[in-house]
Amino acid sequence: xxxxxxxxxxxxxxxxxxxxxxxxxxxxxxxxxxxxxxxxxxxxxxxxxxxxxxxxxxxxxxxxxxxxxxxxxxxxxxxxxxxxxxxxxxxxxxxxxxxxxxxxxxxxxxx
Amino acid sequence: xxxxxxxxxxxxxxxxxxxxxxxxxxxxxxxxxxxxxxxxxxxxxxxxxxxxxxxxxxxxxxxxxxxxxxxxxxxxxxxxxxxxxxxxxxxxxxxxxxxxxxxxxxxxxxxxxxxxxxxxxxxx
Numbered sequence: 001x002x003x004x005x006x007x008x009x010x011x012x013x014x015x016x017x018x019x020x021x022x023x024x025x026x027x028x029x030x031x032x033x034x035x036x037x038x039x040x041x042x043x044x045x046x047x048x049x050x051x052x053x054x055x056x057x058x059x060x061x062x063x064x065x066x067x068x069x070x071x072x073x074x075x076x077x078x079x080x081x082x083x084x085x086x087x088x089x090x091x092x093x094x095x096x097x098x099x100x101x102x103x104x105x106x107x108x109x110x111x
Numbered sequence: 112x113x114x115x116x117x118x119x120x121x122x123x124x125x126x127x128x129x130x131x132x133x134x135x136x137x138x139x140x141x142x143x144x145x146x147x148x149x150x151x152x153x154x155x156x157x158x159x160x161x162x163x164x165x166x167x168x169x170x171x172x173x174x175x176x177x178x179x180x181x182x183x184x185x186x187x188x189x190x191x192x193x194x195x196x197x198x199x200x201x202x203x204x205x206x207x208x209x210x211x212x213x214x215x216x217x218x219x220x221x222x223x224x225x226x227x228x229x230x231x232x233x234x235x
Contacts, residue, residue, distance in 0.1 A: 002155065033219060034215075034219060034220075034221075036220075036221035036222075038156070038222075040156075044227075045206055045225035045226065045227055045228060046148075046156065046206070046222075046225055047225070048211075048221045048222060048223050051211060051213065051220070051221035051223070052213065052221070057223060087155075089155060089156050091156075091158075091221065093218055093219050097173060098173075099158060099172050099173060100146075100158035100161070100172070100218050101158070102155055102156040102157065102158065103155070104155045105155040105156070
């Protein structure tokens, strides 16, 4: 049971927009701690997509965007492409646990 | 090019010990905090440990506190993870990762570079 809750899977057709939610609580996201998002392609290491809630590292397409409100955050992928099929994870910090925490991960399938 | 290369994984019996290493290159290692993150087979990511740039400050997840120790050798650009009293639930791919320099406490930031991982299997 992850501290941050993500849907196990989302899917969409090429070109569509999908969103992945990351729901936390008042001891993590709701306390103002930043949320970061990672993409993990099959058989590879994770790669940072969004840091500090809304910021994209250089090289990450602007099809990826992040947002945060209250005790939740979201990752949106617009113009979905076949190469976006991967697992996506959110990360934050939990002050009750004093631990860095990850969501359970969401598998994105391009139909 | 930033490179992180983990080594030291393998099969170990429950209760045993293992030391992982991560050789860093392509960046000023001593100016970055570093992390270990693990992923059990078919499961999600789990943070293990963090260490400050100098090595003076370390942080460990509750699940490994008292059993694992993170350290670094800035003269050789190597990150370590000493794992003692290993349990079956420690079986995972262990990734070495670099913490972003964006200000704020190191446990709050994203990890912007990752190694390919090394597999640790704890089994009798």
